Each structure stands twice: as C-alpha cells, then as structure tokens.
Amino acid sequence: MAIRFQVHGAVQGVGYRRYVEREAQALDLAGWVRNELDGSVSGEVEGPAGALAIFRARLAEGPAYAAVGQLDWEALDVRSSLPHPFQIIR
Numbered sequence: 001m002a003i004r005f006q007v008h009g010a011v012q013g014v015g016y017r018r019y020v021e022r023e024a025q026a027l028d029l030a031g032w033v034r035n036e037l038d039g040s041v042s043g044e045v046e047g048p049a050g051a052l053a054i055f056r057a058r059l060a061e062g063p064a065y066a067a068v069g070q071l072d073w074e075a076l077d078v079r080s081s082l083p084h085p086f087q088i089i090r
Contacts, residue, residue: 009069
C-alpha cells in the first residue's frame with residue numbers, strides 16, 4: 001500500500017524530517033520526505049497496512065518541538081517503487 005502525506009503546522013526547523021525518516025526506517029517502510037515552500041512537510045511512503053497505521057499516528061504526534069496542525073493522508077492508486085530505506089530528499 002502506498003500513501004502520499006502532507007503535514008502542516010510548525011514542522012520545519014524542528015527536526016521533523018529526521019524524525020519521519022527514523023520512524024519510517026524503524027517500521028521498515030519505503031519512501032521519502034521533504035520540506036515544501038509553504039512550510040509544510042510532504043512525502044510518500046509504502047508498506048504493510050499495519051505499519052502504515054503506526055506511522056500515521058507517529059506523523060500526527062511529531063517530535064518534541066513540532067506542532068502538527070493537520071495531516072493529509074491519501075492512498076495512491078498505483079504501487080510505486082519508492083526508495084528503500086526511507087530517506088530525506090531535498
């Protein structure tokens with residue numbers, strides 16, 4: 001299962017991307033995360049439904065200095081070949 005996500009709030013400059021990368025790798029998920037010009041963080045992730053549910057909950061929580069305001073979560077129609085292990089892209 002592949003998902004596109006976008007996280008809004010105070011999520012840049014607080015270690016959010018590194019947090020996402022660490023959590024995704026701990027769950028053995030494929031994908032990537034990056035900062036967006038509008039101040040959000042977005043990415044794509046792929047893995048088993050159970051691991052994705054845990055990952056989604058961790059995205060909503062974020063690291064200590066982040067303040068997640070909104071989490072957009074959209075299933076992708078096509079299974080993609082996302083990078084494994086999960087990584088930060090620029």
